[in-house]
Amino acid sequence: MIETIDRLPPEELTGQHTQPTKRSSDQPECPACKSRSLSTLRTVSAHEAAQFFAPERANAESHKRIHACVTSLWGGDTCQIMSCADCGFGFAWPYVAGNAEFYNHTGSDGVYPRAKWEFTRTAAELRKLNKSGAKALEVGAGNGYFLDQICPSLVRPEDVTVLEYNDKSIPILKAKGFRALSVDLRDEALDAGRNAFDFIFLFQVVEHLDGLDALFGRIGSLLRSGGSAFCAVPNSARIKYQEANRSVPDQPPNHIGRWTPEAFDAICRRNGLVVRSAELEPLSWREFLAHDISYSHIQRAQLNPDGFIARVRSLPRGRMRRLAEAALAALFIPTRLSAWHYVYRNRKNLGGSLWVRLDRP
Ligand SMILES: [Zn+2]
Structure with a gap:
């Protein structure tokens, strides 16, 4: 389970892309409804994005390439995550998709779910x-x-x-x-x-x-x-x-x-x-719990790139790493219970x- 989600969900790697059309200096506009009633949810840095798709510790070369690629796509160091007050669309600004180079460096295992x-x-x-x-x-x-x-x-x-x-x-x-x-x-x-x-x-x-x-x-x-x-x-x-x-x-x-x-x-x-x-x-519940346990495990490694979990995740892929990751993810299940209670109430x-x-x- 954890082995298959430590990179991008591969079924989503379509590699579709167009050339960047917006620069961060442009006045933001909702790409769906064209409204300008927008708020910023958060700012993502190119370093943060590169760290997410290829942690520096696990693969310094991929990390560097993704950092350069993302900076070029955004035409700068940062991207805003915005939300439209009129249609509820959430979007990255500049509104620019990953290109072939980005998807080549983030990789695809070609593991697709048979049933959805x-x-x-x-x-x-x-x-x-x-x-x-x-x-x-x-x-x-x-x-x-x-x-x-x-x-x-x-x-x-x-x-x-x-x-x-x-x-x-x-x-x-x-x-x-x-x-x-x-x-x-x-x-x-x-x-x-x-x-x-x-x-x-x-x-x-x-x-x-x-x-x-x-x-x-x-x-x-x-x-x-x-x-x-x-x-x-x-x-x-x-x-x-x-x-x-x-x-x-x-x-x-x-x-x-x-x-x-x-x-x-x-x-x-x-x-x-x-x-x-x-x-x-x-x-x-089966889908939710499987994703929640593995995604929160990945995020623990992301939030503490020098910590023990990140070190385990930067080991070569294989049975030992898989077992160690599963044990670590299971160890933290008690810390997820209040989040799961929220999900139960809003199921x-x-x-x-x-x-x-x-x-x-
Ligand atoms: Zn909108």
């Missing part, structure tokens, strides 16, 4: 829609585990296009019969796909991306009239819990947007889409994901 609530929820929605001969596109498809749930019963594999940056996944996706491309959704390779798709899937992708009008405009133009896009993003209430309870923070430039149904509504209105449904994942709002269905009328 948003997979099951979307499959149920497709069953209800019951469209025969539907054409589908998945952005950031990983090894195709979501598509395994809908192919071939609901969509034929030959009618599916997938976009994925992980080189190791491409042969797997092709073997499953999909048309697999290693490009951004906004790449000209997809220009021919205008009005071509009934369904577009973006699971744990949108929170990584900048250029939102180009992105949602593209989704709108690739969908047929009557088509639907399905997105899942981290639940912003869960992020807030993590940050308030010494669990891992949501760190730019990996995640740059914290979405709300209102933020989806605002960006959809400008791009010819309609939010048809928005639902929170029901809290799964209706603290599921892992926000799921939305966006329709093109």
Whole structure:
């Protein structure tokens, strides 16, 4: 468990990126609704970000490269985490996504979860829609585990296009019969796909991306009239819990947007889409406890980079380190009980994901 989360959650490594468009000197504006009623939640330094993605003690070279990369993306040493009073969108400012260099240095193991609530929820929605001969596109498809749930019963594999940056996944996706491309959704390779798709899937992708009008405009133009896009993003209430309870923070430039149904509504209105449904994942105690125990362990190492836990985490990967980390994480369980009590009381709002269905009328 702890072994697999000491870097970025790999299923989220889509590698999608655009060029920086905002400098920190620009007047901040909500990327979702364009409001200027904003407040600053915190300031993140490039050192802090580099330390988060590659602790100096564990890998000084990666740390240095990420520091330089992040400074160049931000056009300076710091980034603000802001919150919009009008639509609730939380965002990094400058609103700039990680680029290929950033994701190369932070690394991906290509370990994707086979089952996620948003997979099951979307499959149920497709069953209800019951469209025969539907054409589908998945952005950031990983090894195709979501598509395994809908192919071939609901969509034929030959009618599916997938976009994925992980080189190791491409042969797997092709073997499953999909048309697999290693490009951004906004790449000209997809220009021919205008009005071509009934369904577009973006699971744990949108929170990584900048250029939102180009992105949602593209989704709108690739969908047929009557088509639907399905997105899942981290639940912003869960992020807030993590940050308030010494669990891992949501760190730019990996995640740059914290979405709300209102933020989806605002960006959809400008791009010819309609939010048809928005639902929170029901809290799964199994998922929550596994993440909370490991994330709070990681954060203990982050907060004390010269301490014992950080030293254990900088040991070479292997069985001994895994066992030592599991024992250390278990030791601190009693210190999590009051946070878990809060989660129990607020369990209706603290599921892992926000799921939305966006329709093109
Ligand atoms: Zn807003």
